[in-house]
Amino acid sequence: MSTDGVGVWAYAVIQGDSADDRIAGLHGVAGEPVRALVAADLAAAVGTVELGEFGEEALRRNLENLDWLAAKARAHDAVISAIAKSGPVIPVRMATVYLDDARVEQLLQNRRDDFHAALDLVTGRGELGVKAYADPKKLAAQDPQDPESRSGTAYLLRRRHEIASQEQAYRVAAAEAEKIHAALLAHAVDGKRKPASDRSLSGRDAWTVLNGTYLVDNRSVDDFRAAVATVDEQSTGIELEITGPWPPYSFAGDVVSS
């Protein structure tokens, strides 16, 4: 299918068997029906999209528009998440667009071994995200200064103490984060620490002390959640937030180097 003005948006790579059944009824980023392209015992879940909205220039412009980006990111994730319900899936990064079906089929053919290995890795597994937030007030030592005193010296002493104790609190939190990550890895097949997503704002980023994501066997998900709850109870001044299960976004791509 090579028509002027349209492209092929890729959502995921799955096994070729029963691919049509697995994607039946799904609609994608342009509201288009998702369809399967089959090659090499594999299938790519794709959708036909207008290049006027999803072509090179349009994408560059649209990706800067938060509302557009949010809607399309959710739609892309929704398709992949729906497919993940029925079996292993390799999520494709958002905004991967080909000019025609043949190009996608060729990709499946060329990278068949990598794709099969990736599917093996993620079969029966999901991804759980865990973020740890440190509350500096609970981690820091108490301020010896009288908080009511408004003299300049008292204020400066108080500020100095606050800064010092925040640094100490961060060290404590960082050490706690290491321990939490290690504890959670014991309940996971694999795990990664990602940069805190708020690094670009100075001062504030320090307090997301762990942005971890873990590949967990489906049958161990409850154990993993229980481990997170336990760690959360044991860590004073640190709150854990768990998300997922997600499709294996952070792990499926490892086997397939591009």
Place this chain on the structure above:
Amino acid sequence: MTFPDDDFSPVARGYGGGVVSGGQSTNLGDILERVLDKGLVIAGDIKVNLLDIELLTIKLRLVIASLETAREVGIDWWTHDPWLTGNKSELQLENEQLRSRIEQLEQRDGEGHAVEARAAEREDVD
């Protein structure tokens, strides 16, 4: 423990297509972090440099999303910290006002006026 919705329930999200069990939307930052940064990164025919976009806007949006999440779990101390938010505190404003008043007073003749005035200021402050 503060968690958005019942994240510890075994049915939470569960590949629900961006929706957790309570019908609450999954944090956009969490989704963007995965669909843009992760997943199978493979060259398409359409070349878009996501890195530019990530650096310029996504990171900023993620900051906002993360900060919102942080506030949800009660970590919002910086919003009250003038040293971080750039808002001048009551103390700083008071300081500036006092300095300019002292400057005015010191320009006047007669030390007595200034001393009286300073004493009056102290009473104001206390």
